[in-house]
Every structure is written in structure tokens, then in C-alpha cells.
Amino acid sequence: MRSHYCGDVNQSHVGQEVTLVGWVNRSRDLGGVVFLDLRDREGLVQVVYDPDLPEVFDVASSLRSEFCVQVKGVVRARPDSQVNAHMRTGEIEVLGKALTIINASEPLPLSMDNFQNNSEEQRLKYRYLDLRRPEMTQRLIFRSKVTSAVRRYLDSNGFLDIETPILTKATPEGARDYLVPSRTYKGHFFALPQSPQLFKQLLMMSGFDRYYQIVKCFRDEDLRADRQPEFTQIDIETSFMTSEQVMAKTEEMVRGLFQELLDVDLGEFPKMTWDEAMRRFGSDKPDLRNPLELVDVADLVKDVEFAVFKGPANDAEGRVAAIKVPNGATLSRKQIDEYTKYVGIYGAKGLAWMKVNDIDAGLDGIQSPVLKFLNEEIVSSILARVEAKTGEIILFGADKANVVAEAMGALRLKLGQDFELLQGEWKPLWVVDFPMFEKADGRWYAVHHPFTAPSTVTAEELAANPGTAVSDAYDMVLNGVELGGGSVRIHKQDMQATVFKILGISDEEAQEKFGFLLEALRYGTPPHAGLAFGLDRMVMLMTGATSIRDVMAFPKTTTAACPLTDAPSLANPQQLVELGIDVTKAEKAAEKSE
Amino acid sequence: MRSHYCGDVNQSHVGQEVTLVGWVNRSRDLGGVVFLDLRDREGLVQVVYDPDLPEVFDVASSLRSEFCVQVKGVVRARPDSQVNAHMRTGEIEVLGKALTIINASEPLPLSMDNFQNNSEEQRLKYRYLDLRRPEMTQRLIFRSKVTSAVRRYLDSNGFLDIETPILTKATPEGARDYLVPSRTYKGHFFALPQSPQLFKQLLMMSGFDRYYQIVKCFRDEDLRADRQPEFTQIDIETSFMTSEQVMAKTEEMVRGLFQELLDVDLGEFPKMTWDEAMRRFGSDKPDLRNPLELVDVADLVKDVEFAVFKGPANDAEGRVAAIKVPNGATLSRKQIDEYTKYVGIYGAKGLAWMKVNDIDAGLDGIQSPVLKFLNEEIVSSILARVEAKTGEIILFGADKANVVAEAMGALRLKLGQDFELLQGEWKPLWVVDFPMFEKADGRWYAVHHPFTAPSTVTAEELAANPGTAVSDAYDMVLNGVELGGGSVRIHKQDMQATVFKILGISDEEAQEKFGFLLEALRYGTPPHAGLAFGLDRMVMLMTGATSIRDVMAFPKTTTAACPLTDAPSLANPQQLVELGIDVTKAEKAAEKSE
Known part of the structure; x- marks a missing residue:
């Protein structure tokens, strides 16, 4: 035609x-x-x-x-x-x-020229029309090119595309599973996978050596702007490869993608330890386009009379960090108050500041509400430490280290935007050497997931000092976005059992949930390592889309509904009988359509 | 390493x-x-x-x-x-x-050398070991090569890989949907898709022009040997292409697959109408390796005194058909009784037969329990019609046409195997010109699905004569297996509404279930057509596997359970409360583990 x-x-x-x-x-x-x-x-x-x-x-x-x-x-x-x-x-x-x-076409129910006039709900209800907009069409065409290029790279590197089940068993990876009632075994449920993690490890145990899958994953979470109930992973697993080798391969893949599809040379990705990332940027996914850094000054303020500084400076778990902002001395009191509110969102109790009106005028050149607590020597040492210059402002965070990292990390990003400081278009890096565990509510949690191997320690050493163990894990970060993450997996049964024990998973629970994995580890499991990329986020970043919904053909709303098909919907009562379930609490239709 | x-x-x-x-x-x-x-x-x-x-x-x-x-x-x-x-x-x-x-490895819980000694249950429970067997490994490697080759072909032909939702709305495509309770809208359910049919049509309405996806589909059916709760389709849709063009493209793809992966030249696929397939082979997916054919003889036995023949021969919906089997005259009475039982499975009430002991000896050369009802002229005309030769047996089916087709079609396949008649390794064909509708229980059912377009008629003509309308649908058949099927879709609202009406779908039901499709048809829908291949079946055929479970990494049992992970399993009661559902009838644990 x-x-x-x-x-x-x-x-x-x-x-x-x-x-x-x-x-x-x-x-x-x-x-x-x-x-x-x-x-x-x-x-x-x-x-x-x-x-x-x-x-x-x-x-x-x-x-x-x-x-x-x-x-x-x-x-x-x-x-x-x-x-x-x-x-x-x-x-x-x-x-x-x-x-x-x-x-022919009847007059359209939404505007094609000024799509901003269409509500998100309207756009999703008439998605087939919204997708006609060239911007949307091009994003999905681009997405198809991304998956095609990824597959070509992985195919030509000996990776096998192997499908894993969608109807599977609940896994405790943090988020809530979607459940699917079984008709054959009434009262029992399948879960939709949050990731194919265990299956891809089993495939390594089977000897497939290099696996990949571009695969749907599911999380029944309360949605945020960049989350969807179903999302897509580029899922990769390898045997007999070190973390360095996995990073090299996947970095080459992503570099190739950017070269082929955007004509961008990302260069070699620097590696940064988690410690350094948290220290310099207050984030495990630092945006390196932003030149601002956190500078530690706790050692300089250990002995001041100012409790806000002195307390954290003398606390083993505390931290005092400064960010200096070029041209920041022009900030008004009101603007500073706004930033103080902003860090409050992240748990900071305040935001001390110091304007450098004249770096050569001693204390007279410095304007700060905390000046009265500090002597000239301390102020000088702080100015020297941050290499302050006239016209800058120095902002301070002092609290528990995690609060300082989170609040000052967020502040750094906001300042970078507000002062238009971002340099360069694409800044990738690897973050490595994550801690194995973090403590909360008096117990240990896995920073990655419970199948992640520690870097060097034996099972006994890990059990003795879980808090200091570093994992053989790696995250690929681009412009402050985590593109993907992975790790070397545990391939010895004693190590896996030790990690479960540290995480407070009882033998009984481990057996019930992961019995098949522990069993599988007995039969000559190879060393294996892998990584998963978030495809939606990757395409979002590459196309410059501002919402994950703009890179998916048929996304759900933030309340996990589909205005197009009107899903979810009421079920046939007969089918519920067949499934052996009953609805105990139903929203009214009116509530749903709100 | x-x-x-x-x-x-x-x-x-x-x-x-x-x-x-x-x-x-x-x-x-x-x-x-x-x-x-x-x-x-x-x-x-x-x-x-x-x-x-x-x-x-x-x-x-x-x-x-x-x-x-x-x-x-x-x-x-x-x-x-x-x-x-x-x-x-x-x-x-x-x-x-x-x-x-x-x-190291502990002694294995199943035998690697004599895997026949392992029960299916054992093989699935220790799937990671079963997959180590080279035969299994090679099948999954082959499957990966198939999907890779399919993608390469479709990518290079301008098809876009676009993902459609897994959490979607129930569609009435015959089989039962798997349901997923919604937490946000309690009492409401998502359904897992039986196919992305409506979404791929919507993508054509959006102008994507050529779509494909290798995608999981779901059916909560009682399983047969070649069925699984989740299976994989190579799903294709195009705009502005005729059925001939879609067939040409997809035939080229499959021919390329066989050439590249098996070094087999399938040649050009013949096309056969549904009428001819049913007439000659009693099947809409004839195995052309089998040389046996059904031969109609109703016109020859219209006036005989034998009610078994005469009734169907004079019934507009009846049929009398013969199959002649070379060397069949050697069959014993007991063997013929076995075949009679066999056609009984398919609803045939008996199996008349005629042995040709000497074709040149007139009635004396013929042995048959029904000979007494037939005169020499009729017997001669039958022998001439089937071109009988000495040593053959002729078997007769006489009943409603659909019963004859099913029973004699099945008998043909069995005779082909029993007499080792199959010729050639690969025999593909297209079956085309299916009827739009078939009648059962006094109502019309869609032979393909309700979105299939009729070949030439207008909506008014279709409404007037639904029984004679032929659809613009096509099935690709290989060695008696339906590899894939598709059709030109309806792209005009009046035609779609007419088809719904013929199928007895009320306006209200159509609106509730397909309102979005009917609405979408208003806004300049392009003509579109597509096809879906069953990937599992295709790989099964190409690898010579005898079970669909042997070409999937982690299949379910025939009762839709996973002995490896022990899915489905009991849910956390708190999660059921969050979902607003309750279990009304649960299997006992003992029943499940049976």
C-alpha cells in the first residue's frame, strides 16, 4: 500500500x-x-x-x-x-x-498539538492517540533500538537468552509481591517475580555460563513518579567471571549503546568506593556533573563550644561536613531559610552557614550566625580546608553520618541545579566496595541482597565482623541515576548459611524460602556474578524523558490502574469460587473511578 | 578463569x-x-x-x-x-x-546417566541438575538461537519490539484468565494476558506500523501434555499489509530459521483452503507427510439400503468418507476392532471396512461386513473413486460432517504412524479461508477470535449470512502442528459491532469488555493484520523434543505446580488482609504435596 x-x-x-x-x-x-x-x-x-x-x-x-x-x-x-x-x-x-x-476520524477527545492541556489520566485513557505524538512514537522506537542493540551485543558475546517463570514463588526482596491465586491448589498463591535472581543463579548451577533476559519484574509498592508496578530489567548472569570482568563487559555494552544510538563516547568509567562516594558526595549514586563536594571538618571542630558541631564531631557515628558554593554569598536570609527547610526533609535539624564576603579580611570578612562559637584559628582552618574564596558561602551539616550524607547529598544536588553548576552531559561511574550489611532497628539488613558475596573474608570472619565486611558488588551510575547494579554471588553453602544467619533468617525460614537454593549449592555450584539494568530508567535517561511513563507503551497510573482498559476490574464471582477465594473488602466503584 | x-x-x-x-x-x-x-x-x-x-x-x-x-x-x-x-x-x-x-558435589539426588530413571517430578525438583544433561542444555541453547534469529529478522525488517502489559484486564478468549488481586482497588483484579491481541491492535492505531514481541502469555487451563500455564508467543502485527504480504514475510522468517539453524530448505509453503484441508485430511492442520487422504463417497451411497451410509449421505450436514490403506488387507479382525474403538474416542459410532483381496475378481475379491447392503455397481464405483488396488483396506466414516472429519482425521494420523507411511521430513503449508463462525449449542462462535475480519463481505452481508462468511485468516502448519495463526483484523467500527452482535455479545457487554477498542476504531484506525507463533511448540518441533517441558528452563507440572520452588505456596495472612481477600477453601498441605 x-x-x-x-x-x-x-x-x-x-x-x-x-x-x-x-x-x-x-x-x-x-x-x-x-x-x-x-x-x-x-x-x-x-x-x-x-x-x-x-x-x-x-x-x-x-x-x-x-x-x-x-x-x-x-x-x-x-x-x-x-x-x-x-x-x-x-x-x-x-x-x-x-x-x-x-x-475517517471523529474529532479527537484530546489535543494533539498542545498535549500539555491533556491530563495524565486523559493521556492514558486515550493512550493509542497520545502515542501518535511524534515525541512519544520516537521514544518507543528508541527503546526498541536499545533492546535490539543490547541483544546484539549480548548474543555476540555468547550470552544465552533464557526465559524464567512469571508464575513463581514469593521472594523476600523488600517490596511486596503481586500474588496470583492457584486454582489447582486452592488457598495457595503464586507470586510474580521481583526479579529472576534465584532462577538466574540456578541457571549458572546448570552450567549455562552466560545468561541474559530482558524481562518484566513486578513490585506491588505505593508508586512514586519513577516507579511502575511492572518494569523491565536487562538481567545478566555469568559464571567463572570476576566482578572486574563483569564490569568490563557491561561497561562495554553501555558504552556501545551510547556510541551507536546517541553518538556519545562515554569513555572509560571511573571506579569509586562506596566510602568515597558517601564522603565526597553524600550519595551512593553521585551525579559527577555536579562539581560541589562535601568536605569533612569534624576534626577541626572537635573542641568548639558549639554543641551542634561538637556533639557529632566527637561521636564515632557522627559527621560534620561542609559544602562551599561559588557565588553563594549572594544568597538572602530567606533563600538560606528555604535550604534549611529543604535539608529538614532529609532529617537535618538545621543548616549552619558562613558567607565569605572577603577572604582577605580575616574574621571581619566572614558573616555567619555561628561565628560567635568559633575562634579565628578554627575559622581559618575551615576556610583553608574548603579552599574558600571571596563570594562563596559554606553550608554545614552536623549529625549522625547517615543523616549528614542524606541531607547534604540532597542539598548538593539542589545547589547544583539552582546555581546551574552541572558540567558535561554524561558522567558515568562505577560505585564499588559497598558494605555487606547495614544496621537498622538493632538488626542487620543486606545492602544489596542476601545472595551477594563478601569481597575477601571467609564465612567465619564474616560472622565475627558483619559490620565491616565489604561486598563484591557494583553499581553503574550515570548522572546521579543508578542504571544497574550487581554482584558476585555466594557459591558456597556455608557462606550462604552464614549470611542468612546474620540477617536473622532462622534455619526454618531459610529452608522454607530458599531450601532449593541451599540444596543446589551442594552440587558443584560454579562461582558466578551478574548484574541487572533498569531498562525503563536507562531509556528515560537516554531520551531525556522526565517520567518513566513516557518510555512505556501502556503504563499504569500512580495508583496502579489502567484508565485505557479500566483494569483492575471486578472478577466473575464464579471464577472466585473456582479459586477458593472471596473478597472481604471491596472499594466502591465510585471510589475506584475517582 | x-x-x-x-x-x-x-x-x-x-x-x-x-x-x-x-x-x-x-x-x-x-x-x-x-x-x-x-x-x-x-x-x-x-x-x-x-x-x-x-x-x-x-x-x-x-x-x-x-x-x-x-x-x-x-x-x-x-x-x-x-x-x-x-x-x-x-x-x-x-x-x-x-x-x-x-x-565439590555431594552424590546427586538423581541419575545423570540414565535420566529415564528419574521421575518427571524429580527432574523438575532438581531442575538445575536435569538441565546439566547435554541434551537439555543444547535444547535451551537452540531456543536462544531461535529467538535471536527471529529478532534479527524482524529488526532488520523494520519491526519494533514494544512491550505490552502483563497486569491487564480480563479478555474472553476462551480459556480462563489468571487473576491478580489489586491492593489499591480492593475487590478488583488484574488478569494476566492470554495474548497481547488488543494491545498490539492499539499499537497499530498509534501508527507503529510494524510491531513484534516475544512475550509470555497465560492460560489457567487444565493442562495437557503440550500445554503450560505460561507459554511464549512470537507476536507480530503490521499495518497496511494484506494477508498475502503477512504470510510472505512470516514464511520468509520461518524458512530462514530452518535454513540457518537446521540447514533445511522448507521451500515455498503451499496454501490450502480450510475446506480442502477438512475434505482431504479431516483436519485444519494436516500433516502432509502422511499420504493417506479422505475420499468423499456420499454421492455413491445415497440410495443404498444401509442406513449407516444412507442417512449421512442424504443429510446436508452429513458426510460419508473413505480412507484406503495400502497393505491394509492384512489387518486382523482384532486390529480392525482396535481402530473402531479408536474412532469411537472421536465420536464415531462405528467403522465400516472393505478389504480388497483381489481387485480383478469382482465382488468375490472383496471382503466386507457391509457388502450385503451394497450392489456390485456401487462397490465398483467406490473402488474406482478411491482407486483401490489389491491388498488394500478401505475404511469408512459416516456421520455428521464434523464427526467424520474429526474421527477419520485422527484415524488417518494413526494409520500413517502404524503403517509407517510418513514421507519427507518437513511439510509446511498455509491453511486459509477459514469460516468466520461455527455454530454450537444454537449460537455462533468465532473460529479465530472476534477481531478477525471477513474476507470480502460488508458488515450488512456478514450479518445476513454469518454461516457462509470466510475470514481473512491464516494458519501456518508444519508436520501436522499449528506453528502459528493470524488474520487481518477488523478496522471499522460497524464491522466490529456486527461481529459482536453475531456472537451474541450485547451492547452493554461489548462496551464493558471492549469499549476502548470500539472507541479507538473511531479515530482513523489503519487496516492491520498480524500473526502469533507458539515459540515453545516451534522449538519442540525443531529440536525433536517430545514434551513442551523439555524446551522450557523451569516448566510447571501437569497440575501447574513447581516442585523446585514449591510454588504455589501459602500466603502471608497479613498480605491477604491488605489485598482484601480471604481464602474460602484451601487444599490441605498433604493434598498439595501429592
Whole structure:
């Protein structure tokens, strides 16, 4: 039905007859000539209908937006004055010779030109129309190119695409599982996987050596802007490879993606330990485009009379850190108050500050509400430590180390944006040497997941000092976004049992939940390591989309509903009987449609 | 950790030092020399340990099956007398210089050498070990090659890989949906998709033009040998393409697959109408390797005194068909009785037969219990119609046409096997021109699905004569197996509404279930058509596996359970409260583990 895609017609076709199909993007009758912008997935082309073919012209005059039509015509160069440099096909136009309306369109229920006027709900309800917008179409085409390139790389590197089950057993990876009642075993449930973690480890135990899968994962969480109930992972696992080798392979893959699809050379990714990332950036996924850094000053303020500094400075778990902001001395008291509120969100009780009005004027050049607690020597040492210059402001966080990291890390990002400090377009890095465990509520939690191997210690050493153990884990971070993360896995049963024990998982619970994994570790499990990338987030970053919903064809709302199909919906009562379940508490229909 | 895969070591490496990792497939101490068969996913290689390196030899002597080890050694040619032609690496062996036990193995809970001794349950419980068997490993590697080749073909033909939701709305496609309770909207349920049918149609409405996805689909059915609760489709949809074009593209894809992966040229696929397939083979997925055909003889027996023939022969919905079997006259009465029982399974009330002992001897040469009802002229005309020869048997089915097709179609397949008649290895074809609807229980059912377009008729014509309408649908059949099926879809609202009406779907029900589709058809929907292949079945056929479970990494049992992870399992009561559901009837644990 077509000879070319609309967006592909160009100078080389001038003089040729083409047949195009697509949608009426816009149609205008300008002084007896109809100008039709015809759109398909590859782009737009201008078609011109003159009145000298009256029957065709009449059809052209009757076109309305989003009619699906077939056009036959001859390509011609536009006069220089009418060349449209903003349009891929802007050097040519098609002189229409024939026109068939394939399918008419009623007036649309949402605006195609000013889609900002459409509510998110409207956009999702009429998703098939929203996806016609070239911006949305191009994002999904880009996503398809990403998965295609990823697969090509992994296929050519000996990775096998192996499917793992969607109907599986609940795994305790933090978030809530979606459950699926079993009809055969009434009262029992499958869970949708939060990741194929255990299955990919089992595949390594089977000897598949290199596995990948681009796979849906599921979390029944209260949604945030960048979360969806179902999301997609590029899931990778390897045997007999070290963490260095896994990082090298996957870095090469991502570098290739950026080169091929964005013509960007990411260069070699630097590696940074988790310790350094937390110390310098207050984050385990630092945005390195932001030049601001946290500078530790606890040692300088150990003996001051100011309790806010002195307390944390003398607490083994405390921290006092400064961020200096070029040109920050211009901040008003009101602006500083706003930043103080901002760090409050992250648990900081306040935000001490110090303006450097004149670095050469001693204490007279410094303006700060905390100046009265500090002597000249201490102030000088702080200024020296942060290498302060005239016109800067220094902001201080003092609290438990985790609060300082979180609050000052967030403040750093906000200052970077507010002062437009970001440098460079793409700044990737690896964060490595994570702690194995973190303590909360008096018990240990796995920082990655309970199958992550420690870096060097034996099972006995780990049991003795869980708090200091470093894991053989790695996160790939780009522009402050965690693109993916992974680790070397435990491949010895005694180590796995030790980790479960540290995490407070009883033998009985371990047996019930992971019995098959512990059993599998008995039969010659190879050393293995892997990584999973968040595909949605990766595509979001690469396309510059601001919402994860803009890189998925049919996302859910933030309340996990689909306005298009009206899912979830009421079930057939007979089917519930067959499943052996009953609804104990139902939202009213009115509540749902709100 | 390795320089080569075990299975890849060959003559070209003779003299080189190699480092291999893998599993001990077998280890024998033969007269003071240890022969170790080391296995990885690519194959086996023989490693020899001499006692002249005592420390290494001692380790080698201690090896047991399925230990995971690292071997260093030098490749050498085997003496001619020891070359193993059955082994890819059979011309060489590795003289071991070092040996590290990476991970030991306890004695295995199932037999690796005689896996037939393992029950299906055992194989699934220790799936990670069952998958180590080279036969299983190779099947999954082959499956990965299939998906990779499919993707390469579709990518290079402009198809976009677009993901559709797994948490979606119930669709009435015959089978039962798996339900997923919603926590946000208590009492409401998502359904797991039986196919992405409606979403892929919506993507065409969005203008994506060419879509594909290799995607999990779900059916909560009572399982048969070749069914699984979750299975995988190669799902394809196109806009602006005719059925002929879709068939040409997908045929090219499958032909390419067979060429690339099996070195088989399938040639051009013949097309056969549904009518012809039912008439000649009693099946809409005929196995063309089988030379037997059904021959209609109703017109010849219209006036006989034999009610079994006469009734169906004079019934507009009846049929009388014969199958003649070369060398069939040797069948004993007992064997014929077995076949009579066999067709009884398919609803046939009996099986008339006629042995041709001597074709030249007139009625004297014919042996048949029904001979007494037929005169010489009729017998002659039947013999002439089926072109009978001495030594053949002719078997008759007479009943309603659908019963004859089913029973005689099944009998044809059984006779083909029993008499070893199959010719040729691969016999593909397209079956086309299906009826739009079939009647059962006094109402119409869609033969494909309710979104399938009729071939030529208008909505009004279809409404007037639903029984005679032919759909623009097509099934790809190979060796009697339906590899895939598809159709041109309805792209006009009046046609879709007419089909719903014929199917007895009320306006209200249509609105509730497909309101979004009917709405979407208003806004310039393009003509579109697609197809879906059953990936599991395709891989099964290509690898010669006899069970769908043998081409999936982690299948479920026939009662839809996973003995490996013990899914489904009991849910956390608190989670059920959060979901607003309650279990009304639970299997006892003992029942489940049965």
C-alpha cells in the first residue's frame, strides 16, 4: 500500500511517483491550494493538492485531523523560500495526484498539538492517540533500538537468552509481591517475580555460563513518579567471571549503546568506593556533573563550644561536613531559610552557614550566625580546608553520618541545579566496595541482597565482623541515576548459611524460602556474578524523558490502574469460587473511578 | 578463569596450553591413569592425569561426578586407535598439568546417566541438575538461537519490539484468565494476558506500523501434555499489509530459521483452503507427510439400503468418507476392532471396512461386513473413486460432517504412524479461508477470535449470512502442528459491532469488555493484520523434543505446580488482609504435596 515512509522521502526522490499512507497531521486550504502534512512513524511530509484535479481536490478539502489516508503523488523540490529546515523532509513536497480516505476520524477527545492541556489520566485513557505524538512514537522506537542493540551485543558475546517463570514463588526482596491465586491448589498463591535472581543463579548451577533476559519484574509498592508496578530489567548472569570482568563487559555494552544510538563516547568509567562516594558526595549514586563536594571538618571542630558541631564531631557515628558554593554569598536570609527547610526533609535539624564576603579580611570578612562559637584559628582552618574564596558561602551539616550524607547529598544536588553548576552531559561511574550489611532497628539488613558475596573474608570472619565486611558488588551510575547494579554471588553453602544467619533468617525460614537454593549449592555450584539494568530508567535517561511513563507503551497510573482498559476490574464471582477465594473488602466503584 | 570452552578444543590447539573450567562428567582411574571427561555447555573434553605429577594426580583421583573444577593442561592429539568419532573433541585430549577443585558435589539426588530413571517430578525438583544433561542444555541453547534469529529478522525488517502489559484486564478468549488481586482497588483484579491481541491492535492505531514481541502469555487451563500455564508467543502485527504480504514475510522468517539453524530448505509453503484441508485430511492442520487422504463417497451411497451410509449421505450436514490403506488387507479382525474403538474416542459410532483381496475378481475379491447392503455397481464405483488396488483396506466414516472429519482425521494420523507411511521430513503449508463462525449449542462462535475480519463481505452481508462468511485468516502448519495463526483484523467500527452482535455479545457487554477498542476504531484506525507463533511448540518441533517441558528452563507440572520452588505456596495472612481477600477453601498441605 506504500512505496515509502513519509519521513523517508527526500531530495533523491524528486521526480518520482510515490505512494504514502499515514495520518493527517494538519490540513490547510490556503488560497485554493490544500497543504496536507501527512504523518507516519518515520516523520512528516507535506503534500500539496492543486484545484486542477477537482475530484481529488474535493477529497483533500474534506480531510480532517487524524484521518487515515493513502496519497499518490510526485515528489518535487520546494522553492528555496519554502524550504523548512526544521523538517527532515523540508526540502521537498509531494504534488498529490490521488487521495483515498482509508478510515475517517471523529474529532479527537484530546489535543494533539498542545498535549500539555491533556491530563495524565486523559493521556492514558486515550493512550493509542497520545502515542501518535511524534515525541512519544520516537521514544518507543528508541527503546526498541536499545533492546535490539543490547541483544546484539549480548548474543555476540555468547550470552544465552533464557526465559524464567512469571508464575513463581514469593521472594523476600523488600517490596511486596503481586500474588496470583492457584486454582489447582486452592488457598495457595503464586507470586510474580521481583526479579529472576534465584532462577538466574540456578541457571549458572546448570552450567549455562552466560545468561541474559530482558524481562518484566513486578513490585506491588505505593508508586512514586519513577516507579511502575511492572518494569523491565536487562538481567545478566555469568559464571567463572570476576566482578572486574563483569564490569568490563557491561561497561562495554553501555558504552556501545551510547556510541551507536546517541553518538556519545562515554569513555572509560571511573571506579569509586562506596566510602568515597558517601564522603565526597553524600550519595551512593553521585551525579559527577555536579562539581560541589562535601568536605569533612569534624576534626577541626572537635573542641568548639558549639554543641551542634561538637556533639557529632566527637561521636564515632557522627559527621560534620561542609559544602562551599561559588557565588553563594549572594544568597538572602530567606533563600538560606528555604535550604534549611529543604535539608529538614532529609532529617537535618538545621543548616549552619558562613558567607565569605572577603577572604582577605580575616574574621571581619566572614558573616555567619555561628561565628560567635568559633575562634579565628578554627575559622581559618575551615576556610583553608574548603579552599574558600571571596563570594562563596559554606553550608554545614552536623549529625549522625547517615543523616549528614542524606541531607547534604540532597542539598548538593539542589545547589547544583539552582546555581546551574552541572558540567558535561554524561558522567558515568562505577560505585564499588559497598558494605555487606547495614544496621537498622538493632538488626542487620543486606545492602544489596542476601545472595551477594563478601569481597575477601571467609564465612567465619564474616560472622565475627558483619559490620565491616565489604561486598563484591557494583553499581553503574550515570548522572546521579543508578542504571544497574550487581554482584558476585555466594557459591558456597556455608557462606550462604552464614549470611542468612546474620540477617536473622532462622534455619526454618531459610529452608522454607530458599531450601532449593541451599540444596543446589551442594552440587558443584560454579562461582558466578551478574548484574541487572533498569531498562525503563536507562531509556528515560537516554531520551531525556522526565517520567518513566513516557518510555512505556501502556503504563499504569500512580495508583496502579489502567484508565485505557479500566483494569483492575471486578472478577466473575464464579471464577472466585473456582479459586477458593472471596473478597472481604471491596472499594466502591465510585471510589475506584475517582 | 578459562581460555576455551571444553567443547571447543580441537586439533588446531594441539601443543597449546589451555585452561578449562567445568563439571566432572565422568572420572575413571584406569591402570594408574585418571581419565576425566570435563563438561561445559559447549561439550565434553577428555583430560588425562598421569601419576608423574603426584600431587595433581592425587587431586584427580579424588574427583567425583559433578565436581566443579579448573583444569590446566596441554592439548595433544589422541593416538588413532583412541580417536572417538562420536565426540566433537574426540580427536584430541588434554594432558592435565594442574587441577583445582572449585566446588565439590555431594552424590546427586538423581541419575545423570540414565535420566529415564528419574521421575518427571524429580527432574523438575532438581531442575538445575536435569538441565546439566547435554541434551537439555543444547535444547535451551537452540531456543536462544531461535529467538535471536527471529529478532534479527524482524529488526532488520523494520519491526519494533514494544512491550505490552502483563497486569491487564480480563479478555474472553476462551480459556480462563489468571487473576491478580489489586491492593489499591480492593475487590478488583488484574488478569494476566492470554495474548497481547488488543494491545498490539492499539499499537497499530498509534501508527507503529510494524510491531513484534516475544512475550509470555497465560492460560489457567487444565493442562495437557503440550500445554503450560505460561507459554511464549512470537507476536507480530503490521499495518497496511494484506494477508498475502503477512504470510510472505512470516514464511520468509520461518524458512530462514530452518535454513540457518537446521540447514533445511522448507521451500515455498503451499496454501490450502480450510475446506480442502477438512475434505482431504479431516483436519485444519494436516500433516502432509502422511499420504493417506479422505475420499468423499456420499454421492455413491445415497440410495443404498444401509442406513449407516444412507442417512449421512442424504443429510446436508452429513458426510460419508473413505480412507484406503495400502497393505491394509492384512489387518486382523482384532486390529480392525482396535481402530473402531479408536474412532469411537472421536465420536464415531462405528467403522465400516472393505478389504480388497483381489481387485480383478469382482465382488468375490472383496471382503466386507457391509457388502450385503451394497450392489456390485456401487462397490465398483467406490473402488474406482478411491482407486483401490489389491491388498488394500478401505475404511469408512459416516456421520455428521464434523464427526467424520474429526474421527477419520485422527484415524488417518494413526494409520500413517502404524503403517509407517510418513514421507519427507518437513511439510509446511498455509491453511486459509477459514469460516468466520461455527455454530454450537444454537449460537455462533468465532473460529479465530472476534477481531478477525471477513474476507470480502460488508458488515450488512456478514450479518445476513454469518454461516457462509470466510475470514481473512491464516494458519501456518508444519508436520501436522499449528506453528502459528493470524488474520487481518477488523478496522471499522460497524464491522466490529456486527461481529459482536453475531456472537451474541450485547451492547452493554461489548462496551464493558471492549469499549476502548470500539472507541479507538473511531479515530482513523489503519487496516492491520498480524500473526502469533507458539515459540515453545516451534522449538519442540525443531529440536525433536517430545514434551513442551523439555524446551522450557523451569516448566510447571501437569497440575501447574513447581516442585523446585514449591510454588504455589501459602500466603502471608497479613498480605491477604491488605489485598482484601480471604481464602474460602484451601487444599490441605498433604493434598498439595501429592
